[in-house]
Amino acid sequence: MLPGWAALLLMLASAVGAEMLLGRAAMLPWWLPGPEAAFPAERITAARLAVLPVCIGLFALAGLMANSGGEARVLACWGNYRGTVRKAGLVWVNPMLRRRRVDVRIRHWRSDPVDAADRDGAPIRVSLLVVWRVRDTARAVLSVLDHEDYLREQVHAVLSRTAATLPCDRFDGPGLSLRDGQWFGDELTRALAAEAAPVGLEVYSVQPLSLEYGPEVADSMRRRRVADLDADLRTVIVDDAVEAAKLAVRRLEHAxxxxxxxxxxxxxxxxxxxxxxxxxxxPGAPTRRDGREGRRR
Incomplete structure (x- = not known):
């Protein structure tokens, strides 16, 4: 790899040399023919010599490459890795090498709803936000056919494995569930980072954006979840009422x-x-009428 200005200077020198040789051969109308132009042999020799600087200039032009910031070029020749160009700006590389552009900036990908199943076998649909970048350009380009497709497939596989470890909702008591976004995101990040590292990808975070049941069980699970929340709310109300009643009795005795x-x-x-x-x-709470009947008895 050479700086771009070196290739430009070589192209300029080649153009000047070719023009001088062709001018001496009286093949350019704006050049006055020299005394040797009267001899056909000298004209043919000058024209043949002009081919060399023209080829050198074309070779220098073919190797010029403008590399923008946040991108890298992976160089390969006959399937063999020859290096990576990360420098931004105009550079020159061997035109015989194949150049493949790779985006090395931090990128995020928002997935469509992915179908999976929780530990109880209930179908769920999860949308994820993946933040990642290409860390090793050689592995990302040469080890897989398309590293972006590979990442998408691994997201689906990791989600299926992680979702099968816990239920989507805990109806039988307290404990971890897939609704715990912090735990779910950390597990997905750890698993996906391990799968993406061999192909040169670095995963920063995987966060679940939405988690819902599949359409075939969504209504029944929603009713069950609402009933569970309602039962928890009633328990909290009764517990608070008992504590408030005890406090009121103690204050009355103290007063x-x-x-x-x-x-x-x-x-x-x-x-x-x-x-x-x-x-x-x-439901099940005593009424004023029940209290009166109890006093009558």
Whole structure:
């Protein structure tokens, strides 16, 4: 590889030399023929000699290459790797070498919804955002047919393996699930980086953008998830109501200076729970009528 200005100087020198030789052979109309132009042998010799600088100039022109920033050129000859040009600007390389352009900037790819299945076998659809770049240009160009297609295929494979390790939602209690975006993204990043490294690709992050069930089970899973959230909400409401009732009883005893017996405390707790829980519509909560019937008995 040579600087571009060196090739330009060589082209200029070749053009001047060819023009001088052709002028001496009286083959250029703007040149005055020299005394040797009257001899055909000298004219033929000068014309033959002019072929050499013309070929040199064409060879220099064929090797010129403008390399923009953020790009690299992989050089190969008969399938053998000969180097990589990363310098931006005008450069000259051997025109006999094959030059393949590679984008080495940091890039991001947003996938279409990818079909997979969670640990329970429920079909899911996930959209991912992959941030990556080409780290080793030689491997990216020579080890696979198309490194971008390879990356897309590996995204699908890694997603299928990772999604099969956990359920999409936890209906049986607390624990990790695919809804945990931080864990899911870290696992996808680690797995995809390991698969992309052998072909010279560097993966910075893989983040799930959307996670939903497949259309065939989406309605049933949505109803199940809403029911689970509703049950959790009711549990929280009841727990908060019990704590508030206990606090109210303790404050009442402290304010009156008298300690209620067990039956009086239970009756007061029941009334407070009715006041706290019944407006929230929690099934199974005691009503005011039930409390009155209990007192009559």
């Amino acid at each position: 009156t200076g008298q300690e209620l017996d067990r039956h009086a405390r239970n009756a007061l707790m029941e009334r407070l729970l009715v006041a706290f829980v019944a407006p929230a519509g929690v």
